[in-house]
Amino acid sequence: MSRIVVIDDEAALGENIQRMLRLPGAAVQVFVDPVKGLAECLTNPPDLVLLDVRMPRMSGEEVFARLHEAHPGLPIVFLTAFGSVESAVLAMRNGAFDYLQKPFQREDLLLVVKRALSHAKLEREVETLKERLEALGEADAAQTRSPAMLDQMEKCRRAATTDATVMILGESGTGKEVTARFIHGQSRRKEGPFVPVECSAMPGSLIESELFGYERGAFTGAERTKKGLIESADGGTLFLDEIGDLGVELQTRLFRFAEERVLRRLGGLTLVRVDCRILCATNQDLPAKIKAGTFREELYYRLSVVTVKLPPLRERPEDIPHLARFFLERFSRRYGKSLSGSPQFYSALLKQRFPGNVRQLKNVVERLTALHPGGVLGLEDLEEDAPQVEAVSSLSALPWKDAREQYLASFESSYAQAVLVRCGGNVSAAAREAGVDRKTFYALLKRERDQQSGESIPQTERESGE
Numbered sequence: 441m442s443r444i445v446v447i448d449d450e451a452a453l454g455e456n457i458q459r460m461l462r463l464p465g466a467a468v469q470v471f472v473d474p475v476k477g478l479a480e481c482l483t484n485p486p487d488l489v490l491l492d493v494r495m496p497r498m499s500g501e502e503v504f505a506r507l508h509e510a511h512p513g514l515p516i517v518f519l520t521a522f523g524s525v526e527s528a529v530l531a532m533r534n535g536a537f538d539y540l541q542k543p544f545q546r547e548d549l550l551l552v553v554k555r556a557l558s559h560a561k562l563e564r565e566v567e568t569l570k571e572r573l574e575a576l577g578e579a580d581a582a583q584t585r586s587p588a589m590l591d592q593m594e595k596c597r598r599a600a601t602t603d604a605t606v607m608i609l610g611e612s613g614t615g616k617e618v619t620a621r622f623i624h625g626q627s628r629r630k631e632g633p634f635v636p637v638e639c640s641a642m643p644g645s646l647i648e649s650e651l652f653g654y655e656r657g658a659f660t661g662a663e664r665t666k667k668g669l670i671e672s673a674d675g676g677t678l679f680l681d682e683i684g685d686l687g688v689e690l691q692t693r694l695f696r697f698a699e700e701r702v703l704r705r706l707g708g709l710t711l712v713r714v715d716c717r718i719l720c721a722t723n724q725d726l727p728a729k730i731k732a733g734t735f736r737e738e739l740y741y742r743l744s745v746v747t748v749k750l751p752p753l754r755e756r757p758e759d760i761p762h763l764a765r766f767f768l769e770r771f772s773r774r775y776g777k778s779l780s781g782s783p784q785f786y787s788a789l790l791k792q793r794f795p796g797n798v799r800q801l802k803n804v805v806e807r808l809t810a811l812h813p814g815g816v817l818g819l820e821d822l823e824e825d826a827p828q829v830e831a832v833s834s835l836s837a838l839p840w841k842d843a844r845e846q847y848l849a850s851f852e853s854s855y856a857q858a859v860l861v862r863c864g865g866n867v868s869a870a871a872r873e874a875g876v877d878r879k880t881f882y883a884l885l886k887r888e889r890d891q892q893s894g895e896s897i898p899q900t901e902r903e904s905g906e
Contacts, residue, residue, distance in 0.1 A: 441465055442487045444469070444489075445486040447471045448519060449473075454472060457470070461549070466557075474499075474500070475497055477503070485511045485776075488515050488517065489507065492518075492519045493518055504534075510814075516536050517556055518532075520541050538552050584756070584759050585866065592749060600627045609721070609749045613753075613800055632673075632675035635676065637681065639682045647690060652668045653667045654707055671703070674716055676717070680719070681721050683720040683743065695739040764786060768817075771810070777812070778815075779816075784819040789822070
């Protein structure tokens with residue numbers, strides 16, 4: 441049922457429109473008071489608004505501005521008298537869908553209403569598709585300008601066309617499951633199920649039955665036969681997250697399945713063949729676990745036919761403003777708000793270290809979007825998340841040489857971050873602006889955080905596309 445709201449101070453015109461729009465699947469609600477009509481549309485957005493330009497208490501332009509800010513995808517058609525056509529045309533430039541000049545015929549009204557409702561339906565379908573892509577991880581995975589990350593995503597695309605097992609390595613929050621979903625979405629199995637298994641979340645006593653399933657009577661309480669998670673991935677992709685937490689005994693069973701693609705349920709005798717692709721991920725050092733005897737070497741090599749290494753966010757500074765804009769647009773749509781970020785906001789984000797990586801950045805942006813009334817996010821909005829910057833006075837306790845070194849490092853980092861924001865996150869362009877080569881610019885960005893974390897600066901960086 442399409443819901444149409446008419447806001448016009450002429451009661452007779454509203455009633456006439458109601459009669460003309462007696463259509464199957466359409467409901468028309470009329471408001472002669474623009475303030476009440478605006479309140480209704482803000483709290484319960486309709487599919488279409490027919491809005492008069494000249495009204496007492498509040499003009500059509502004011503109603504439009506409030507509605508368009510809160511619900512930018514809502515189609516609004518202005519109803520204009522002869523002298524107010526210019527105002528309607530101006531409103532169309534600012535986002536209104538169309539206008540009708542009074543008096544109008546029923547055919548003209550039906551034509552513009554049908555077009556507007558079709559437009560609204562298409563907008564909803566586009567949003568649904570965007571949400572589906574986001575759920576699949578495809579949209580997130582594509583949001584990078586980092587040469588290192590682009591290399592890894594290209595490797596994922598090439599691997600996706602095969603059934604090779606893929607080991608995804610990276611710190612917590614770098615997007616390992618997002619990457620796994622991206623590979624699944626690019627593969628020939630994309631119409632099949634994607635079954636994630638959190639290896640660290642299930643107790644050792646349960647994970648075997650959850651993975652491999654069981655037959656009726658296999659143990660106390662097994663009153664019926666149950667397929668395991670591996671079987672449920674038949675025709676699709678099995679994603680084993682935090683594979684490093686899997687017990688050694690279970691690793692042996694998993695290796696046999698990875699080799700032969702057949703399994704035996706607990707308490708069963710029949711072999712079950714499962715056609716699935718295996719992806720896995722970990723934030724642990726598996727070679728070290730192999731040396732310690734807590735991870736089987738043969739399983740490691742079987743699962744890491746292709747290895748993808750996701751760099752932490754601190755090694756991808758050019759992605760911080762880019763990802764922040766992407767998440768800001770996503771959550772603004774989700775929460776029905778209109779939000780943007782100021783240059784100071786993005787510069788402040790660049791100064792943070794994000795130990796939680798992309799997941800932490802995403803959570804920060806979602807929190808800000810949920811709590812902000814709308815408009816422009818500024819430096820003050822990040823005070824809760826901003827790192828404590830060491831004041832010059834606090835450096836007086838250090839020897840002159842050390843204090844000077846720390847102060848210069850802070851300046852260089854802040855300067856480079858500000859230039860990077862101005863250049864839209866493009867490191868090559870920012871380096872040209874600063875008059876240095878790309879490697880030097882990376883050193884400026886990372887010097888302060890590297891001094892504090894003890895990390896080294898990469899020796900080589902590949903030029904990104906302009």
